[in-house]
Amino acid sequence: MSVRTESNERVLTVYLDGEIDHHTAKGMREVIDKSINELMPEVLVLDFKDVTFMDSSGIGLVMGRYKELKKCGGELHIINTTPHITKVMKLSGIERLAKLGKAEK
Amino acid sequence: MKSLNKFNLTVTSNSANESFIRSAVSAFIAQLDPTIEELSDIKTAVSEAATNCIVHAYKDTIGKIFITCEIFENRTITVKVRDRGCGIENIKQAMEPLFTTGGSERAGLGFAVMESFMDKLYVKSKVGVGTTVLLKKKLSVRI
Ligand SMILES: Nc1ncnc2c1ncn2[C@@H]1O[C@H](COP(=O)(O)OP(=O)(O)OP(=O)(O)O)[C@@H](O)[C@H]1O
Ligand SMILES: [Mg+2]
Numbered sequence: 001m002s003v004r005t006e007s008n009e010r011v012l013t014v015y016l017d018g019e020i021d022h023h024t025a026k027g028m029r030e031v032i033d034k035s036i037n038e039l040m041p042e043v044l045v046l047d048f049k050d051v052t053f054m055d056s057s058g059i060g061l062v063m064g065r066y067k068e069l070k071k072c073g074g075e076l077h078i079i080n081t082t083p084h085i086t087k088v089m090k091l092s093g094i095e096r097l098a099k100l101g102k103a104e105k
Numbered sequence: 106m107k108s109l110n111k112f113n114l115t116v117t118s119n120s121a122n123e124s125f126i127r128s129a130v131s132a133f134i135a136q137l138d139p140t141i142e143e144l145s146d147i148k149t150a151v152s153e154a155a156t157n158c159i160v161h162a163y164k165d166t167i168g169k170i171f172i173t174c175e176i177f178e179n180r181t182i183t184v185k186v187r188d189r190g191c192g193i194e195n196i197k198q199a200m201e202p203l204f205t206t207g208g209s210e211r212a213g214l215g216f217a218v219m220e221s222f223m224d225k226l227y228v229k230s231k232v233g234v235g236t237t238v239l240l241k242k243k244l245s246v247r248i
Contacts, residue, residue: 022156023120029210053127053145055152059212067209084145091202091217 003031012041017050020058032065040072047103049080058085059092066097079103106177110136114172118163118188122170126155130174130184137180139244146222147184147242153215154186154238160207162190162236180244185237192232200228 001024004015014032018024036044044065051058066076076098081089089100112133116122127148134147151172158170171187193199200220205213219226225241 019124021123021152022160023123025210053148053152055149055156056212056214056218057156059214060210063212064210083142084149087145088149088218091214091221092212 001027003028005031005035007035007039007041010042011045012036012039012043013045013047015047015050019053020051020061021053021055022057025057025061029061029064033068036065036068036072036074041069041074043075043077044069045077045079047079048082048085049103051082051085054085054088056088056092058088059094062089062094062098063092066094075099077101106179106181108175108177110176112174114174116170116172118159118168118170120156120159123152123155123159126170126172127152130172133174134176134182137176137182137244138247140247143242143244147182147240150219150222150240151184151186153218154184154240157215157238158186158188158190158236160211162188162192164191166190180246182242182244184240186240187235187237189235192234193228193230193236194232196228196230 001018006013012035016028069076078098078100080103114129116126130151131144131148155170168188168190173185175183198204200216202217203213205211219240223240223242227239230236
């Protein structure tokens with residue numbers, strides 16, 4: 001499990017890596033929330049390209065960050081989800097709250 | 106249904122064991138040569154059941170999680186995940202999507218995942234005694 005962040009003035013991009021479960025989600029949450037609070041981004045991009053496994057703890061992680069972002073009026077983009085991740089995401093109805101898609105350009 | 110193969114595993118309810126439990130089941134099931142999707146589905150469902158033992162059943166304690174994984178004829182597999190934790194007062198309510206007693210970081214979707222990723226889900230529970238979750242799935246025939 002690892003998290004790498006990258007940001008410009010408006011956009012905070014978080015590259016998630018490895019398996020997301022209850023055990024690993026806590027560390028990821030801490031890193032992401034720290035960056036959100038520091039940068040107050042207009043857009044948070046969560047990149048799932050290197051996520052090899054996710055269960056409902058991952059949904060909790062995404063939903064929780066959505067709520068954090070709402071506080072500063074930001075929006076959430078979820079990109080590069082593999083078929084497995086997409087299947088888990090779809091159960092949550094998160095696509096009504098966040099933009100799901102490929103990486104831009 | 107005739108049983109062809111089986112393993113039992115008892116693990117301590119440390120969150121670090123979540124990945125160990127789903128990997129153990131996945132390695133055992135590999136002998137049936139499941140599709141990648143079937144394997145992901147089973148791993149995810151097992152992860153949900155095991156995590157619930159750690160997060161809910163043994164909320165403020167450490168206890169044992171008992172896992173039995175069995176292969177039957179017709180490529181049917183079952184995974185039983187049992188705890189001796191706090192138990193569930195109202196199973197019907199607990200199984201409703203989005204219901205959670207776990208606070209803001211939980212989605213309340215664990216049972217919904219188990220239900221939709223497996224063919225069958227049975228839940229038995231008694232307050233103060235513990236909970237047993239049985240997951241069942243028939244794998245597709247590989248040519
Ligand atoms: N093994 C268990 N022992 C005691 N209570 C349980 C157990 N499994 C589930 N529950 C109860 O059922 C509720 C729903 O479980 P479910 O897995 O669907 O959602 P969750 O664990 O709360 O959230 P998520 O799985 O999305 O992280 C839990 O909040 C808990 O109250
Ligand atoms: Mg759960």
